[in-house]
Amino acid sequence: MKQYKFILAPLRGYTNKEYRYVLTKNFKFISSCYMPFFSVTDSIPTKFSKYMGAFTEDELNHNITYQVVPQIIGNKPASVAGFCMLLRDNGFPVINFNLGCPMPQITKKTRGCGLLPHPDMIRSILDEVFKIDGISFSVKIRLGLKSKDEILSVIPVLNDYPLDSVTVHPRLSTDRYEGVCDIDTFGTILPSFKSKVIYNGDIVDNESFKRITSRFAELDTFMIGRGLLYKPFLTEELQSETDFSYEERIERFQSFYADLLEALKGKQNYMSQIKAYWAYFKSLYKDGEERYKRIVKS
Ligand SMILES: Cc1cc2nc3c(=O)[nH]c(=O)nc-3n(C[C@H](O)[C@H](O)[C@H](O)COP(=O)(O)O)c2cc1C
Incomplete structure (x- = not known):
């Protein structure tokens, strides 16, 4: 049986520290938990104490069985890079950048998914971030803000940097979380990424998981959000390829x-x-x- 890696998706308001603690205590096969985003604006964050409350005690003490990955949302290269350094200096060098948040109050400020029509801005952020030593940086992305053509201009930019991974949620911002994921477009763009690709979207049971794994046998890492809210034991069902009984x-x-x-x-x-x-x-x-x-x- 293939050993998969499962990542808990960041879900603001849900996958907070209590949830991460209890989920990983009770169930196996969660290799990483991405944290709901920390927002950075114009000023460069300098005090880690401001952010400590979002981490569990065990995460702060690195006494955990999974990797905890803080996520940043922002669009100012100096602030994003400054926050990366602050996280690294406080023991959290594995960091994710949000290019997927679809909320209009975020996107209209050219943050999250709002950055996708601006590959030049993404490049300036990555330029700053990749000047920093000792971090591992990844991005989480949608297909576009309004059009799936947008990702086609973003991929070459991402390919210019040694990203740890790119997590793709194959929807547009305008879809929010509705409708089916665009697996066909995901399949078309998958070979274009130089870095490792992680699939994210609508994995809620063995059937939906198989639909992805049978079509994309080259993938081994999957990010799951709402599926783990519906069924906190889902990773155990997926890894064992078994549906537990109701009882x-x-x-x-x-x-x-x-x-x-x-x-x-x-x-x-x-x-x-x-x-x-x-x-x-x-x-x-x-x-x-x-x-x-x-x-x-x-
Ligand atoms: C309530 C809610 C909060 C979310 N918060 C974040 C977030 O902070 N950062 C992020 O990158 N994605 C966030 N997402 C998106 C999820 O991480 C994930 O990409 C999305 O739910 C699709 O995956 P799923 O079908 O497995 O749930 C959020 C989604 C929901 C529904």
Whole structure:
């Protein structure tokens, strides 16, 4: 059986430190967790203490079984590079750059996916970043802001730098997270990347995973976001190529959930956080809608 590498996708508001701690404690086969983005604007970040709260104690002490990858969103070369140095100097040299966030309040400021129509800006950021020693830098990208032709002008820029990897989520910004991923375009552009490509998008069960692995046998690393919210044990099902029974799923979920509640205890937004998770967790239960309604009501 092929050994796959699974990466927890950054999901702002969900894959926070408590979730990462509990997920990796309960389930196997998660090799890396990308953190939800840190935003940098004009000023160059100088104080790591400002960002420490986003990491688990174990992540700060490097006492973890997975690689934690901070993600940066921004468009100012000096600030992005400055933040990379700050992260490196505090023990986090493996860093990802966000070229995929589709939220209009981000893209209209030429950040995230908003950078894709501007390969020249991407180049100036990469120029600064790759002057820094001792970091491993990757990007996470969509096909484009408005048109999938945009990525065709971005790939040659990315190919000019020794990126650790490029994670591709094959949708446009305008698709947000709706509709099907554009696997055909993904297949067309895949051979053009010089660096390792990681696939991301709509892997939610063995069937959807097989659709990708059977078509792209050369891939070995997959980033999963919502699939791991629906089914926190998903990596174990995928690696074993088995669907757990309903009873086993519930049993595994319940021990994970008990740990999650414990980890979230005392957080200011405890109830709203649990409610947000249940929008996903409900799909596990036959009476999920009922359970969800009760949670929302409480
Ligand atoms: C609520 C939410 C928050 C997200 N936050 C981030 C983020 O901070 N950084 C990022 O690169 N992508 C973010 N994404 C995109 C995911 O990382 C991922 O690319 C997307 O959900 C598609 O993968 P999936 O189908 O496995 O969920 C977010 C997506 C959602 C739904």
